[in-house]
Amino acid sequence: MSANINATLSALAEPKRLQIVELLREGPLTVGEIAEKLELLQPQTSKHLGVLNKAGLVEVKAQANMRIYKLCQQPFKDLDGWLTSFEHVWEERFDRLDEYLQKLQGKD
Amino acid sequence: MSANINATLSALAEPKRLQIVELLREGPLTVGEIAEKLELLQPQTSKHLGVLNKAGLVEVKAQANMRIYKLCQQPFKDLDGWLTSFEHVWEERFDRLDEYLQKLQGKD
DNA sequence: TAGGAATATTCTTGTAAAGGAATATTTAGA
DNA sequence: TCTAAATATTCCTTTACAAGAATATTCCTA
Numbered sequence: 308m309s310a311n312i313n314a315t316l317s318a319l320a321e322p323k324r325l326q327i328v329e330l331l332r333e334g335p336l337t338v339g340e341i342a343e344k345l346e347l348l349q350p351q352t353s354k355h356l357g358v359l360n361k362a363g364l365v366e367v368k369a370q371a372n373m374r375i376y377k378l379c380q381q382p383f384k385d386l387d388g389w390l391t392s393f394e395h396v397w398e399e400r401f402d403r404l405d406e407y408l409q410k411l412q413g414k415d
Numbered sequence: 416m417s418a419n420i421n422a423t424l425s426a427l428a429e430p431k432r433l434q435i436v437e438l439l440r441e442g443p444l445t446v447g448e449i450a451e452k453l454e455l456l457q458p459q460t461s462k463h464l465g466v467l468n469k470a471g472l473v474e475v476k477a478q479a480n481m482r483i484y485k486l487c488q489q490p491f492k493d494l495d496g497w498l499t500s501f502e503h504v505w506e507e508r509f510d511r512l513d514e515y516l517q518k519l520q521g522k523d
Numbered sequence: 524t525a526g527g528a529a530t531a532t533t534c535t536t537g538t539a540a541a542g543g544a545a546t547a548t549t550t551a552g553a
Numbered sequence: 554t555c556t557a558a559a560t561a562t563t564c565c566t567t568t569a570c571a572a573g574a575a576t577a578t579t580c581c582t583a
Contacts, residue, residue: 311431320422320428321541332504334514338560351542353561358540372550372559380505385497390491396440397488403442429571446530459572465538480529480580 311363312389315382318362323347324355328364328378335368335377419471420497423490426470431455436472436486439489443476443485 311403319325330336342352356376359365363383368375408413427433434453438444444452450460464484467473472490476483 313433314434316424316428320424325421325424327462332501374560378504383498383501390495390498393440393491482530
């Protein structure tokens, strides 16, 4: 499974879904609990959870007539790995603006 | 400055903008270079860069009649920090599904 | 100062997606 | 088997936004 950073970012970009994900850091919750804590209507809660599920960010476990949602770890690890690829950018010698300017000058 | 994770995620969620950001890991580039390397039209390139700039992900430096864009580091660090808040979730003892199920059983 | 190169902006249009409301589905229990 | 609770799904409407095309702006140079 290659890391689909795009899918992960798209799913997280929606404010309410971000809230849901942040809430689920505390632990698994049912749809009803999520809706109550975030003051969302049940249908939109289910829909957002569906999107998160499709993106692979959460998984479901049926329990009686309830569904318990919890976070998956892989996409977050993938996202963290992706961010790691930026680390060298922050090192001073990689802020190549001056170098770049000189290159531009040289073109004249 | 509080970390606006939402804004960062929204800006990165667009596939072409993600490409632009990934390209800028290599170093600063002008609009024309970005458009050429990613095979984008100049106007949309400028527009995407405008969004990234507004979200604080890139900064611009004018040079002659060109604009050199480079990545900002703060939002990426903030995003990384945000991801750190998930670390405890991955520890086994925090995967509280069983614990949660028992709590549910106890309600009966 | 006229022209061309690089970039930004505006306007329009098409589309994806979020919200609201209503309804369907599933499950436990009387 | 009927009902109620929990959740999912469908339909409709509205809105945000990306693409495309055309135009405006800025700056250098001849």
